[in-house]
Amino acid sequence: MSVSRFINLKFDLLRAWPWLFLAGVMTVFIGITSPHQLGVLLWILTKVSLAAFLGYWIYRSLHPYARVHELTGEERRNAMLVRAIYVGAAIIALGLGL
DSSP states (O other): OOHHHHHHHHHHHTTTHHHHHHHHHHHHHHHHHOGGGHHHHHHHHHHHHHHHHHHHHHHHHHOTTOOGGGOOHHHHHHHHHHHHHHHHHHHHHHHHHO
């Protein structure tokens, strides 16, 4: 594996970092205001974040050539909708299942 491909893969894996950062900030806020709920909140945040991450990568692995940033028009809209369905289904599945 070339160095540039490794660097691109590393940054690609961290594409959703703003959501993870926001989850951390909200966890700190709840920890300050309601420390007795911190364990429950942390478990829920962990499940939802993991489900979103898995949904995104399930979509990427099943549709390797459907890169939303490379598509235009109707194809882009359809690819974004399919990606949202995958991520939403993963979140619902983990939210109800565990």
